[in-house]
Amino acid sequence: MSDPQSFDVARALELARETLCIEASAVTALAERLDERFSRAVTMVLACRGRVVVTGMGKSGHIGRKIAATLASTGTPSLFVHPAEASHGDLGMITTGDVVLAISNSGESEELTAILPLIRRMGVPLIAFTGRPDSTLGRHADVALDTSVSKEACPHNLAPTASTTAQLALGDALAVALLDARGFQADDFARSHPGGALGRKLLTLVSDVMRVGADVPRVEPEATLSDLMREVSAKGLGMTAVVDAADQVLGIFTDGDLRRLIERTGSGDELRRVRASEVMTPHPRTVRPQALAVDAASLMEANRINCVLVVDEAGRLVGALNSNDLMRAKVI
Incomplete structure (x- = not known):
C-alpha cells in the first residue's frame, strides 16, 4: 500500500x-x-x-x-x-x-x-x-x-x-x-414516492394544510379599524379577509395595509371613522382547496405575499394559509 x-x-x-x-x-x-x-x-x-x-x-x-x-x-x-x-x-x-x-x-x-x-x-x-x-x-x-x-x-x-x-x-x-x-406525469411519479419530499410536494393539497372555520380571520365590510386590528391579532395570520353576508370574498386587509394607513392618515379621529370596505385591497389572490399546496407556495412567492385566501368555486371563503403552514407541512 x-x-x-x-x-x-x-x-x-x-x-x-x-x-x-x-x-x-x-x-x-x-x-x-x-x-x-x-x-x-x-x-x-x-x-x-x-x-x-x-x-x-x-x-x-x-x-x-x-x-x-x-x-x-x-x-x-x-x-x-x-x-x-x-x-x-x-x-x-x-x-x-x-x-x-x-x-x-x-x-x-x-x-x-x-x-x-x-x-x-x-x-x-x-x-x-x-x-x-x-x-x-x-x-x-x-x-x-x-x-x-x-x-x-x-x-x-x-x-x-x-x-x-x-x-x-x-x-x-x-x-x-x-x-x-x-x-x-408528475402526479403519477408522486404516487410511487409518497414518503419523500417530492411526494409531499406533489401530493399535498391546499385543503390538507389550510386553516378552516373559526381559525380563518374574517370581517364584514362595515367593520371598524378596531375590529380589523382585533381580528388580525387574534388569528395570527397577519391579515383578515373582508367578506359579505354570504362569505363572498370582497377583499383582504393586512399588517402592511395597516402601517400604510397610519402613515397616510395619522389622525385618530379619521382612523376611528374608517371602515373595512374603504381600506381593504379588493380582488385578492386566492386558491382553491383542491389545488396543490406547492402551487399555493409558488403563488405567494411570485406575488411576494405571505398568506393567501382559499375560496370555493362560488368565491366563498373556506380557508386560509400562510408560508408557515406550508413550512410545517414540509412543502417548502
Missing part, C-alpha cells in the same frame, strides 16, 4: 477529470449509435403484459438493480433477478407475460448464458445491453443494444467504469422513452 504522505494531489485531479471525460465520451458515442433497435426495445416493453425482469452479474447486476428501480418508479413494473439464483429456483419469477432485460458487457457471463436457453424456451422476449452484440447474449436476444466503449476509465482498462456508465445511461434513456410513451 502506498504511503498517504506521498499522495499526489495534482495526479488525482488529472485522473478524475480524465475519468469524467472518458465516461462522457462513452455516453456521447452511445447516443450517436442509437437506431431503430432502441425503438423496437421500447415497443417490446410497451406491449409487455407483465413486468420487465432485469438480470446481470457483477457490476452489470448492480446497474441492473438501479435500472429496475428506475423503471418501476416511472410507470413500468420491473424487478431484478440475479442470474445465479435464477438457476436455483428464481427463474420461476419470470412468467410468459414478461420481458427480460439482460445486461453483460462481455455477453458471456456463465451464470447469465446458462439461463438464456430456458428464457428462449419460455418464449419471453429478450432485450440485451451488451458491449459485444455478436456474443452469446447478443445472438440470443430479440434486440441487442450495443453498449460497447472504446476504453474503460480505469488506467489499466480493466475495472468496469465507462462500460457501466453507458449501461446506466441507456437504462435511463429507456425509462424516459417509456414514461413519455405512457403519458406518465
Whole structure:
C-alpha cells in the first residue's frame, strides 16, 4: 500500500477529470449509435403484459438493480433477478407475460448464458445491453443494444467504469422513452414516492394544510379599524379577509395595509371613522382547496405575499394559509 504522505494531489485531479471525460465520451458515442433497435426495445416493453425482469452479474447486476428501480418508479413494473439464483429456483419469477432485460458487457457471463436457453424456451422476449452484440447474449436476444466503449476509465482498462456508465445511461434513456410513451406525469411519479419530499410536494393539497372555520380571520365590510386590528391579532395570520353576508370574498386587509394607513392618515379621529370596505385591497389572490399546496407556495412567492385566501368555486371563503403552514407541512 502506498504511503498517504506521498499522495499526489495534482495526479488525482488529472485522473478524475480524465475519468469524467472518458465516461462522457462513452455516453456521447452511445447516443450517436442509437437506431431503430432502441425503438423496437421500447415497443417490446410497451406491449409487455407483465413486468420487465432485469438480470446481470457483477457490476452489470448492480446497474441492473438501479435500472429496475428506475423503471418501476416511472410507470413500468420491473424487478431484478440475479442470474445465479435464477438457476436455483428464481427463474420461476419470470412468467410468459414478461420481458427480460439482460445486461453483460462481455455477453458471456456463465451464470447469465446458462439461463438464456430456458428464457428462449419460455418464449419471453429478450432485450440485451451488451458491449459485444455478436456474443452469446447478443445472438440470443430479440434486440441487442450495443453498449460497447472504446476504453474503460480505469488506467489499466480493466475495472468496469465507462462500460457501466453507458449501461446506466441507456437504462435511463429507456425509462424516459417509456414514461413519455405512457403519458406518465408528475402526479403519477408522486404516487410511487409518497414518503419523500417530492411526494409531499406533489401530493399535498391546499385543503390538507389550510386553516378552516373559526381559525380563518374574517370581517364584514362595515367593520371598524378596531375590529380589523382585533381580528388580525387574534388569528395570527397577519391579515383578515373582508367578506359579505354570504362569505363572498370582497377583499383582504393586512399588517402592511395597516402601517400604510397610519402613515397616510395619522389622525385618530379619521382612523376611528374608517371602515373595512374603504381600506381593504379588493380582488385578492386566492386558491382553491383542491389545488396543490406547492402551487399555493409558488403563488405567494411570485406575488411576494405571505398568506393567501382559499375560496370555493362560488368565491366563498373556506380557508386560509400562510408560508408557515406550508413550512410545517414540509412543502417548502
